[in-house]
Amino acid sequence: MASPNEPKTTAAGSRAVGLTREAIVVAALATMDRDGIDAFSMRRLAAELGVTVQALYWHFENKDALCLAVVERARNELAAVPLGRGTPARRLEQHLRALRSHWRALPSAMALGRRFPPSAAGAFVDQGVALVEEIGFGPDEAIAKYRALVWTVLGFVFIEQGVTESVHHHPLDGSGRRYEVTVDDGTVGATSVVDTEFLFDDVLRMALTGLAAAAP
């Protein structure tokens, strides 16, 4: 298949005029958010954009390449966040809350996470690592600790998203944070309430307290 780096002589119209990589990625994410990632296909996206499927393949070698670009775009949109003047620990907390909010607002990109794990990069990561260093860790240690924090937060968002789409968690109100979950453990069904905001506070507090305790 043709890739942008090795354009081939193809049938007239393979490269749709004005169709950019960027426009395709934006349209792909919008389509996924509307119809779900399972319904997504190159053919449907082409129809949506009013171009031939070959025009999409001119920009992306295959569907995987496009999915990867969707997740990378989502990640690269995450810029360093304004953090105010608190302690390093307090600013790191704000930073990690921003990480959760960012990915939480991108359900399709998160749902692609099974093969295209979400991550953080660029200026956002630089900011986070610098905060861990301020807490007292050396440069290499700071990178390792920061990665552990990012995995904790992104893992949380993933489970949270699963709860939102889950067939056995039922929203208790319109808040989007409280769910009733019925667990059938083989003998009796037990019902309990999950409050994802409360849970995230706990997860984050444990991780940050643990980090502070490990500072040299």
Add this chain to the structure above:
Amino acid sequence: MASPNEPKTTAAGSRAVGLTREAIVVAALATMDRDGIDAFSMRRLAAELGVTVQALYWHFENKDALCLAVVERARNELAAVPLGRGTPARRLEQHLRALRSHWRALPSAMALGRRFPPSAAGAFVDQGVALVEEIGFGPDEAIAKYRALVWTVLGFVFIEQGVTESVHHHPLDGSGRRYEVTVDDGTVGATSVVDTEFLFDDVLRMALTGLAAAAP
């Protein structure tokens, strides 16, 4: 569609002789592990089992119901684990490592997590909550803290599984724990090494240290 609770008069042979719910769930998981969850369908599973698709629908109302049963079976197989005689914190660590190992060995059930979040239940949960109580928390607080720990561990496993299947993480050796990841942040590609065992140690240590620090 016919469900086990409201059997209908259907065409002869709808209920295949000797076909149990259990056998269907076991076969579904094996098929998913072999072919991936995207390729899974009731039709293919029926062909695999040599029964009609109606015979499956006699036991499961739809594919969602079967997927839920697969995840529930995976969860219910997790029994209380032998923990030795260490401190409560040390035993809780072993317990949470067992949780990771259990779900990690079930890639298909984890991959279903987007709509059927993995969890823990029954005797396993009782064991975990009791350990958090031993550390010093009251009953309600212990349940909340234990849930935060479970989400931290399961979220980690989810991201870890994504890395295993990822198109942009490349295994560095046969260990299944070390990956080279290339992040394209829009300007330059940066390559770094992720060691999932090391990372899990960090995630768990932070959470458990944080938990201990929060004990009354």
